[in-house]
Amino acid sequence: MPERHFQTVDVFTTKRFSGNPLAVVFDAAGLADSDMQKIAAEFGYSETTFVLPPEDTANTAAVRIFTPVTEVPFAGHPNVGTAFVIGNLGSLFGRSVDDVLRFEEKAGLVEVKLMRDGARVTGASIRAPGPLTIGSLIEAGRLAQCIGLARDEVKISAHEPVFMSVGLTFIVVELTDLDALGRAAVDISSLAALRETFSHDDCDCALFLYVRCGDGHVRARMFAPFDNVAEDPATGSASAALGAFLAFLDGFTGSRRLFVEQGIEMGRPSRITVDVTSDQGVLQSVSVSGDCVEVTRGSLVSG
Numbered sequence: 001m002p003e004r005h006f007q008t009v010d011v012f013t014t015k016r017f018s019g020n021p022l023a024v025v026f027d028a029a030g031l032a033d034s035d036m037q038k039i040a041a042e043f044g045y046s047e048t049t050f051v052l053p054p055e056d057t058a059n060t061a062a063v064r065i066f067t068p069v070t071e072v073p074f075a076g077h078p079n080v081g082t083a084f085v086i087g088n089l090g091s092l093f094g095r096s097v098d099d100v101l102r103f104e105e106k107a108g109l110v111e112v113k114l115m116r117d118g119a120r121v122t123g124a125s126i127r128a129p130g131p132l133t134i135g136s137l138i139e140a141g142r143l144a145q146c147i148g149l150a151r152d153e154v155k156i157s158a159h160e161p162v163f164m165s166v167g168l169t170f171i172v173v174e175l176t177d178l179d180a181l182g183r184a185a186v187d188i189s190s191l192a193a194l195r196e197t198f199s200h201d202d203c204d205c206a207l208f209l210y211v212r213c214g215d216g217h218v219r220a221r222m223f224a225p226f227d228n229v230a231e232d233p234a235t236g237s238a239s240a241a242l243g244a245f246l247a248f249l250d251g252f253t254g255s256r257r258l259f260v261e262q263g264i265e266m267g268r269p270s271r272i273t274v275d276v277t278s279d280q281g282v283l284q285s286v287s288v289s290g291d292c293v294e295v296t297r298g299s300l301v302s303g
Helices: 033-043 076-089 140-146 178-183 188-197 236-250
Strands: 004-011 020-025 048-052 061-066 100-105 108-117 120-127 133-137 162-165 169-174 207-214 217-224 229-232 254-262 270-279 282-300
Touching: 004 076, 020 033, 020 076, 033 048, 033 061, 048 076, 061 076, 076 100, 076 108, 076 120, 076 236, 076 282, 140 188, 162 236, 169 236, 178 207, 178 217, 207 236, 217 236, 236 254, 236 270, 236 282
Parallel strands: 020 048, 061 100, 169 207, 217 254
Antiparallel strands: 004 020, 004 282, 048 061, 100 108, 108 120, 120 282, 133 162, 162 169, 207 217, 217 229, 254 270, 270 282
């Protein structure tokens, strides 16, 4: 295997060693799927991306996204971080990079816009590729068992725990307060049983828990143990789904912004900005944006 360069970045933060870490591997053409999976497992981050030449030269790159155990069709922070890295390179595959990047992914064509401070790329904004899809409801008591809380700490006045997606599926759960959010911990046997019951919902039972902290502001945690992610410090795709879902619940018309804080309990604070446009609750578009910082550069040695 020839030497391949990589960078690691922290996403949805302005400070190193906070936010959500990501590895971006370049020169990925010729890597077998099994090689990509092994490299992603070696990094051990919630996701690692692999950058390849696009099939359509009108696009910027093909990007594949792997968790430590599987490939996923789309995810928020890998796209934001990968765009940030490519934007700061200035060119890719012999072509200059514009402020709008187009990535060919398993979920379809993903458009990412660079954020700048003068000439310096500081982050990126990504529009979710899919519509809002809402799946099965889960009884609050059963869900509470999965996260070690009492039934009445799962708030159901606005919605019950529910499967949803704008590209990647999560179980979205509102909790009563920050104390409950802080005490939540996965009961793996209960969650495994839930996964078996709802296997038709095409989800590995990734749990996105949130508490409303004021108008346009929530705090969240995300657990995905079946993807080998004990807890994720920032989850753009889940935040996008939540933003779209809250607009749906309100029957909202127009554009509005949601700020999602995540990773506080892990000591890796993150801040995700979600922008939603909807018409009487019907999603028109949802995007997530955030800052990034570079942490390391290196190469995978041949062998």
